Amino acid sequence: MTKNRLQLVIALAIGAVVLVGGFFLGVQPQLTAAAANRAQQHSIDATNDTYRTELARLAAQSAKLPAMRREAAALDRSIPASANTSAFYKEVNAVAASTGVTVSGITTSWAAAYTPPAADAAAAAPTGTSTSAAPSTPSPSPSPSASAPTPSIAAPVTDPQITASNFSTIAMSIQVTGSFEQALAFTSGVQNGERLFLVNDIKSDRQETTDDPTATSGDGGTTGWTLSGFIYVLSDAASAQDSQASEGASGGTAAESSSTTASGVANG
Template sequence: MTKNRLHLVIALAIGAVVLVGGFFLGVQPQLASAASNREQQQSIDSTNDTYRAELARLAAQSAKLPAMRREAAALERSVPSSADTSAFYKEVDGVAASTGVTVSGITTSWAAAYTPPVAETPATTPTDAASPSAAATPSPTTTATPSTPAVTAPVTDAQITASNFSTIAISIDVTGSFEQALAFTSGVQNGERLFLVNDIKSTRAETTDGSATDGSTTDTPAGSGATTWTLSGFIYVLSDAASAQSSQKSESGSGAAADASSTTASKG
């Protein structure tokens, strides 16, 4: 009986060892694998949420793509990567036709490297140093020294440099009334090509016998004549000056620039 009990105890011990070994050898790895799978699932779900958010953002951007392409095309026409002066001449001709002025000439300079604007230092009025005579004669009143006005620094962009941006000086002569010249100036400044007008001058052709400067008779009273308005400014090219000049020479060589200029100058 004691021997049977001993065998039973040994059998129970062996069974316990088998169960414990089976747990560590079979069940525990499965539990660890399940825990690892849950962590991976959570990581995958988080990644999928990130991808879904990015896809939603890209879908929203895609809806804006047509408008962004139109804006990019408008900017390209405003500041092209080549001189493209012939297109600008045609635009000037169209504005002249719509405002009633006559373009008598366009002067175009060679492209120049862009130079960032520099803030001007305000001029200061030096104060007079006290002299013995001034000190001897007291002044009944005290004059306050005017304060120096603040100068606003020009807005610049570090990405725009002489290596990727150039300017072309343009001078346009038109003949017409003040209202016509004003409308023409507004038209060329608000056209497709960016044209910055920085100076306007007027010249009036005086007559003494009521005749025009070309000798033909007019209905205008003596002493009056046509007024010529000269607009000076700049157009811009999104390239260095050498590349812009090369495109100008290419236009001149093909005759496109010369033909457009000639057509505009002789309109009227």
């Protein structure tokens, strides 16, 4: 091998080593960095897509915010954080005026701690054999008949977040006079008013003013009606009682002030 050929081989080998070394030392790190940048870009794009989706959801919720505030205000008026019985009396008087009944009195009790309703433990009626003794001479039965199934009683709905420490009840009794139709309209009005009023009992005291035995409630007699039920306060009983006492001490007409006794009466 001549000297020139040997130098050429050595130069080619050195060039190959330089190329390989340049690839691993210069090109490969750049390729790795580019791949990492692309992965990071994909991650950023995915995060941005998530943020854009969340922003769109928040924008939609923001559009509903006025309606949600109105709903929250309505719920606050339905079950306020204080007794606020004077506002309820005004509402009762307004419903009475619109339906034509006359409010003769409103009896208000002190607030009591909320007690969750308990399911009634109804004993299951026996559906098998009878407990009576069999007759001495059996009588033939035309065909066996299946006993009707006993309907199940739905359990009361409760919420563990509603307890005696944050919820209380105020027993109310409203006495009005008017016809049957007027009493129905009044009952519907107070049950569907701003303040939640749960009516659990209605009694009537018929006062006849006609001698016609076929007369109905709208034919000439006046009927006294007593609606018993509860309004609710979003606070413990002690705080609700304090607000009742404050309302009673603030003065006002009897139909617009809260009771200051254990079972006071507000006349309409």
